[in-house]
Amino acid sequence: MTTDPAPPPERQLAAIAAAYADRRVDVLAVARAIHADPELAFAEHRAHDRCADLLEDAGFTLERGLAELPTAFRATIGTGSLVAVLCVEYDALPGIGHGCGHNLIAGSSLGAALALADLVDELDVTLQVIGTPAEEHGGGKQLLIDRGVFDGVHLALMAHPTPHTDTYDVLGSGSQAVGRWRATYTGRGAHAAANPADGINANDAAVIAQVAAGLLRQRIKDGQRLALVPQQSGVTNIVPETAVVDLECRALTMPEFERLRTQLVACLEAGAVATGCTLEIGASEPIYEPLVQDEVLGTAWNEAMASLGRPLNGSLGISNASTDMGNVSQRVPGLHPFVGITGAEAALHTREFAADAASAEGYRLMDDAAIALARVVRSVAADPAQRAAMRSRAAELESAHRAGVAARG
Known part of the structure; x- marks a missing residue:
């Protein structure tokens, strides 16, 4: 007696989970090393190398020192018609270390990329992982935008840990x-x-x-x-x-x-x-623009997190924090959810939250965020209507961006 193969969505979701499980030890090692070895904006050389080496070993094509920024990189796999970017952050805070959880941000994006790597041809995706320096101070993402790194990209995403213990509706959140x-x-x-x-x-x-x-x-x-x-x-x-x-x-x-x-x-x-x-x-650095959460990406994220046992609990609203991912979201359809480490009560940018970012619950959040990010990319890539909507929205933002540049002279 033979059994029918699983339909594509179920098979792809299972493949994502299995691929992440196979590489979790490696992802966790990099995230822990970044946390234990904090480096400041534009000086994240060892973090850059740890992330780039992991992806290169997994078959990604690496561009190091991207756009004349020594601690930026781009890792690419696949040649599909939908260009998806996972953003990696790894700079620390002076005197505090990773009080913003960038080790978890790096780990979740790296994990999502490794989870998707074997599916890029099937999904018709070009998957890029962009290492973005100097989020805390320096506006590394805006420098990369100015130098053309996000040209031709159809969606960009990452996930940010917070001290909140709940999972919030990403569509109600933003930044200053x-x-x-x-x-x-x-x-x-x-x-x-x-x-x-x-x-x-x-x-x-x-x-x-x-x-x-x-x-x-x-x-x-x-x-x-x-x-x-x-x-x-x-x-x-x-x-x-x-x-x-x-x-x-x-x-x-x-x-x-x-x-x-x-x-x-x-x-x-x-x-x-x-x-x-x-x-x-x-x-002293580029202006950070408000964060805009793309509705298609946000809906897919909410569904993924709920399926992983992190049900939504209302809206977090506009965060009093700021991020240069806001600049990306003004230029490319973007996703930057805020999601809480269970049991973490300390505010961001404190030594106490830096400890939370290295806790077992912090790394459990990293696991869930990695799988959820991968599922978001899969969800959009596998749905012809969503692919078309994403490409159309990217073209609108591209046109608006070029018009703005022309207006400024």
Whole structure:
């Protein structure tokens, strides 16, 4: 007696689970090594090599030092008509380590890629894994966008751990826009006792700016944030000639962000006007745009997580965090779900959450996220209507992106 083979969806889902199980030990080893060996933005050399080596050993074609960024890479397998990207993050936080769980982000994307590798021809997919440096500070993904790395991509996805213990509807979540700058005041030095009247105190300009920004906080809307961190130094017997302030602002939408930035710049200009200093403001990294969750990808993710025993529990809403995956989602249909480590209570960007990211529950989340990401790609690739919708949406975003670039000159 013979039995009929399993229909394609069931067979493919089983193949994804089996392939991940076969490579889980290797994925876990890389994720643990990244956590134990934290590297800062644009200096993630060992993390880059660990991820790239794992994929190369699995048959992916590697491009290292992608787009003139030494710690970026692209690993490719398959030559299908649907181009799907899994984003890998691996930079750590100064003094904290992996308090944002990037070891789990790396592991889940690597695991998803390995789980899909044997199915790319059957699914007519070109699968790319892009190692994206400097998510915490530096906007590595925007640099890769600017250098053409996401051109021709039809969907891009990754998963982010959080301290929340529930699984949330990804379609209700997003992130804030954020911009960061460095303001430099230049005055005139003088002896603080012999001839202070001849000086122009740059530090006074910085203080006035901070006071003005503090008063501005009363008028900003919910969901908006601003911060100023003075970097000036000197000695008490010299009127400071220069003062430096690092600053940022955040908002839920780009129009709100632009208005808040204008208001914040006015506070800085007030310091210069009041003291007679000159003022220079320069961007310290690319602007991070708000995160947009693609509906097709989000629905597939929700279904995958529910089937893995992580049922949805309402909407997380707009996160007060920011990510350069937002820039990708404005350019390519994107998915960036926030999903919780069971039992984790500490906030992101803390030493306590760094410990959670190395816990057994953290790595269990990595396992589920890897399988769910792989299932999302399979779901879209196997459905002709969803493939067409994804390609159409990618073309719309591509056209809008090119129009925006042309408008900016």
